[in-house]
Amino acid sequence: MTAALQTIALEKRFGGLVATDKVSLTLAHGARHALIGPNGAGKTTFVNLLTGVLPTNGGQILLDGVDITRKSQIQRARMGLGRTFQINQLFGAMTPVESIGLAVSERMGGGGDFWRGIGTRADIMNEIAGLIDRFRLTEVMDQPTHLLPYGKQRLLEIALALASNPRVLLLDEPAAGVPEAERAELLQTLAELPRDVSILLIEHDMDLVFSFADRITVLVNGAHFAEGSPQQIMSDPSVQQVYLGSEEHA
Amino acid sequence: MMTDTSLSPLLASPRPNERVSRDLLRRGRWKPAEFVFWLIVAASFFFLPDRHLLLSEIAILGLFALSLDLIIGYAGVVSLGHGAFFGLGAYVAGLTSIHLTGEPLTGLVLAALAAGLLGLATGPLLLLRASDLTRLMVTLGVAMLVLEGANQAAWLTGGADGLTGVMIDPLLGRFEFDLFGTTGYAYCLIVTFAFFLIARRVVTSPYGLSLRAIRDNPLRARSMGIPVGRRILGLYAFSALIAGAAGALLTQTTMFVSLDVLAFHRSADVLLILVLGGVGYLYGGLLGAIGFKLLQDWFSAITPQYWMFWMGLVLLVVVLIGRENLNALPRTLLARFRKEGRT
Numbered sequence: 001m002t003a004a005l006q007t008i009a010l011e012k013r014f015g016g017l018v019a020t021d022k023v024s025l026t027l028a029h030g031a032r033h034a035l036i037g038p039n040g041a042g043k044t045t046f047v048n049l050l051t052g053v054l055p056t057n058g059g060q061i062l063l064d065g066v067d068i069t070r071k072s073q074i075q076r077a078r079m080g081l082g083r084t085f086q087i088n089q090l091f092g093a094m095t096p097v098e099s100i101g102l103a104v105s106e107r108m109g110g111g112g113d114f115w116r117g118i119g120t121r122a123d124i125m126n127e128i129a130g131l132i133d134r135f136r137l138t139e140v141m142d143q144p145t146h147l148l149p150y151g152k153q154r155l156l157e158i159a160l161a162l163a164s165n166p167r168v169l170l171l172d173e174p175a176a177g178v179p180e181a182e183r184a185e186l187l188q189t190l191a192e193l194p195r196d197v198s199i200l201l202i203e204h205d206m207d208l209v210f211s212f213a214d215r216i217t218v219l220v221n222g223a224h225f226a227e228g229s230p231q232q233i234m235s236d237p238s239v240q241q242v243y244l245g246s247e248e249h250a
Numbered sequence: 251m252m253t254d255t256s257l258s259p260l261l262a263s264p265r266p267n268e269r270v271s272r273d274l275l276r277r278g279r280w281k282p283a284e285f286v287f288w289l290i291v292a293a294s295f296f297f298l299p300d301r302h303l304l305l306s307e308i309a310i311l312g313l314f315a316l317s318l319d320l321i322i323g324y325a326g327v328v329s330l331g332h333g334a335f336f337g338l339g340a341y342v343a344g345l346t347s348i349h350l351t352g353e354p355l356t357g358l359v360l361a362a363l364a365a366g367l368l369g370l371a372t373g374p375l376l377l378l379r380a381s382d383l384t385r386l387m388v389t390l391g392v393a394m395l396v397l398e399g400a401n402q403a404a405w406l407t408g409g410a411d412g413l414t415g416v417m418i419d420p421l422l423g424r425f426e427f428d429l430f431g432t433t434g435y436a437y438c439l440i441v442t443f444a445f446f447l448i449a450r451r452v453v454t455s456p457y458g459l460s461l462r463a464i465r466d467n468p469l470r471a472r473s474m475g476i477p478v479g480r481r482i483l484g485l486y487a488f489s490a491l492i493a494g495a496a497g498a499l500l501t502q503t504t505m506f507v508s509l510d511v512l513a514f515h516r517s518a519d520v521l522l523i524l525v526l527g528g529v530g531y532l533y534g535g536l537l538g539a540i541g542f543k544l545l546q547d548w549f550s551a552i553t554p555q556y557w558m559f560w561m562g563l564v565l566l567v568v569v570l571i572g573r574e575n576l577n578a579l580p581r582t583l584l585a586r587f588r589k590e591g592r593t
Binding site: 051073074077078082083085089090091092093094095097098099101102103105106107111112113114115116117118119120122125126128129132141142160161163164 | 267271272274275451454459466478484
């Protein structure tokens with residue numbers, strides 16, 4: 001069986017700096033896989049390579065066995081690679097209903113529809129309502145996004161990615177900046193994401209990583225450093241030294 | 251894949267999706283102020299019979315400004331050369347009447363299509379580099395090329411002398427274009443209203459929503475798989491098509507075309523109108539055109555030589571103070587007055 005997402009010796013250099021050093025990573029179907037590493041380990045660069053924001057300098061990216069290394073951002077998104085952003089990338093002036101409605105319309109082939117009113121297709125409405133409910137956005141669904149509490153904005157960030165019905169979802173620090181009071185709701189929502197979506201979680205927050213992931217890859221200086229189950233990673237002395245020791249238990 | 255089972259909480263209760271649908275439909279609904287606006291416009295036809303010529307100019311300018319509002323207010327593409335499409339439409343309408351048929355609707359359709367095609371052909375230039383400055387220069391450049399092309403092709407366009415011999419048949423074979431501009435005004439109003447309806451429908455569609463999203467956050471739009479370039483190009487061509495129709499109206503109601511239809515001031519005026527009227531709600535171009543023409547008419551009646559000076563002053567005031575502040579000005583003044591009275 002092919003992997004949901006696979007990189008083979010993926011490489012990225014910025015001038016003399018090697019940001020991604022021949023990283024090979026396999027994301028299994030239905031995985032809850034976390035990618036961790038100290039600041040500057042190249043996590044964000046890696047995500048940008050996967051999603052096509054940055055071109056690679058070498059190596060391959062396979063989505064369900066199909067080579068997408070040379071595909072554009074838009075093509076990758078259409079092929080089922082979804083992502084959330086570390087810093088919210090939302091449509092500030094639009095409401096959650098409109099934003100999610102847009103994503104659902106695009107997926108269900110109604111996005112270029114210029115003659116039909118918004119809100120007239122029952123199948124699309126059902127999908128939107130389902131996502132609004134799943135992401136606990138019901139009370140705020142008709143308010144402009146930029147006025148929402150930060151935790152709700154984070155939920156919308158993930159909802160937008162899931163609305164495109166991705167096969168693989170990259171979550172880039174989904175809990176970053178969320179106040180303590182809104183954290184539980186976010187973590188609960190993450191835990192309830194559909195199991196058939198394979199997820200790669202890029203995260204700093206160790207509590208979230210160990211509660212969410214069933215497999216962890218450690219990235220150090222742009223290179224694949226260690227990989228294993230949460231228990232293996234937690235008990236790996238070299239990982240503790242480079243990462244956990246300096247970051248988490250400081 | 252997300253399966254149907256994942257949506258089961260929703261299927262159990264139909265209420266949320268009704269709420270979603272209601273919420274989304276609200277945006278496309280007509281507001282009372284819109285009915286009032288169009289009723290007043292229709293009334294102007296019956297109650298100002300001696301101003302039909304001026305009113306026709308306003309309607310044409312309003313339609314032209316509406317077309318520019320589509321790309322500025324909805325696609326976020328600024329242009330200093332929208333006059334190219336207006337001018338092309340004007341010439342195509344004139345040439346159609348001379349070489350093909352004097353039937354006005356044929357000329358209108360051909361002019362709109364020609365301008366739309368020019369928009370489709372030049373639009374990709376705007377996507378190569380998406381900065382405002384490059385877009386201003388590219389649109390300005392295209393407009394200059396079209397102007398010089400029309401100037402050089404004197405055998406076709408009459409060059410600097412203009413295109414003479416434009417004759418327009420009665421509208422629908424019945425309504426003669428009269429000297430008082432009555433038929434002309436009715437024609438301009440109906441065409442403007444028709445294009446407004448189409449534009450309104452487009453901007454309130456899912457396609458229109460995706461354009462708002464692209465303007466708001468292109469990075470996210472891309473990551474959602476929205477074909478950003480294609481969407482912008484589609485609206486640009488549609489906008490060019492409407493500008494061409496506006497140009498055709500000018501030719502058909504005045505029965506004359508000269509290089510002036512391609513002049514830079516056309517592009518600048520229409521931008522000014524949008525500054526006056528505001529962008530992104532479709533009425534800005536129409537209201538701005540009314541304000542612009544009335545001001546122009548009024549200033550040139552008081553000071554025939556210096557009306558441009560006063561126009562410039564109004565523009566500065568609007569831009570520097572801002573429309574929102576102007577609307578709130580009486581209240582602000584009153585509040586300040588009261589405060590000073592107290593101290």
